[in-house]
Amino acid sequence: MISYTKxxxxxxxxxxxxxxxxxxxxxxxxxxxxxxxxxxxxxxFKRSIxxxxxxxxxxxxxxxxxxxxxxxxxxxxxxxxxxxxWKIIIPKISLEAEICEGTxxxxxxxxxxxxxxxxxxxxxxxxxxxxxxxQVNYFANIKKLQIGDEIIYKYYDFEKTYKxxxxxxxxxxxxxxxxxxxxxxxxxxxxIENQPEYRRCVQAIxxx
Numbered sequence: 001m002i003s004y005t006k007x008x009x010x011x012x013x014x015x016x017x018x019x020x021x022x023x024x025x026x027x028x029x030x031x032x033x034x035x036x037x038x039x040x041x042x043x044x045f046k047r048s049i050x051x052x053x054x055x056x057x058x059x060x061x062x063x064x065x066x067x068x069x070x071x072x073x074x075x076x077x078x079x080x081x082x083x084x085x086w087k088i089i090i091p092k093i094s095l096e097a098e099i100c101e102g103t104x105x106x107x108x109x110x111x112x113x114x115x116x117x118x119x120x121x122x123x124x125x126x127x128x129x130x131x132x133x134x135q136v137n138y139f140a141n142i143k144k145l146q147i148g149d150e151i152i153y154k155y156y157d158f159e160k161t162y163k164x165x166x167x168x169x170x171x172x173x174x175x176x177x178x179x180x181x182x183x184x185x186x187x188x189x190x191x192i193e194n195q196p197e198y199r200r201c202v203q204a205i206x207x208x
Contacts, residue, residue, distance in 0.1 A: 085154050085155075085156065086099045086154065088112055088138075089151075089154070090152070091149075091150055091152075092146075093141040093142065095141070097129070098112070099155075102116060103115060108130055109134060109136065111136075112129040113128045114126070117178070119180070120155055120158075123180050124178065124179065124180055124181040124185045125185070127189070128190065130190065142167075142202050145164050145167050147166075148164060150207070160184065160206050162184075162185070162186045162204035162205055162206050162207060163207050165204055166203045167202045169192060170199050171197060171198060172198060172199055174199075177203060184205065185205055185206070186204050187201065187202070188202040189201050189202075
């Protein structure tokens, strides 16, 4: 009876051992299969990361390109302004200055300003500039202009030569000289030294 029991135990132990071995083997096979299947998923994940990075790079590149284009546009505008050749030339007082739209402090600290409500070509072209005490004082010597002196005005491919017809003092509230005229006229206005309530006005009519 005891011998039978021992043999039974040995057989059962053997069977259990075999079953454990088979289970371990099967587990390894399953794990191997699982690992094999995880490789494509891992590759897809990695590829997704790369795509995201590429897209990010593209976005950054596009942003850089846009910034580059903005910079190019700015340069293009600067070049266009220079090529526009918008300027006034007065040989008598050796003046050659660039003109810019507007008569704000910012504009007149760098340019001769153009009165926006006046013409750009035909009619009455109104210009203003400082005559002293500023970074640029383009109209410092227009008081020296006399009847018949030439004023040359250039705007893009447009160019006219005018001859001074008057050089007078007006009040700071007199804007009549900037009104539209039948003749092609250019009007220059600046301050009077130590007389803030007055302005100097030089007008010239197109030379025909």
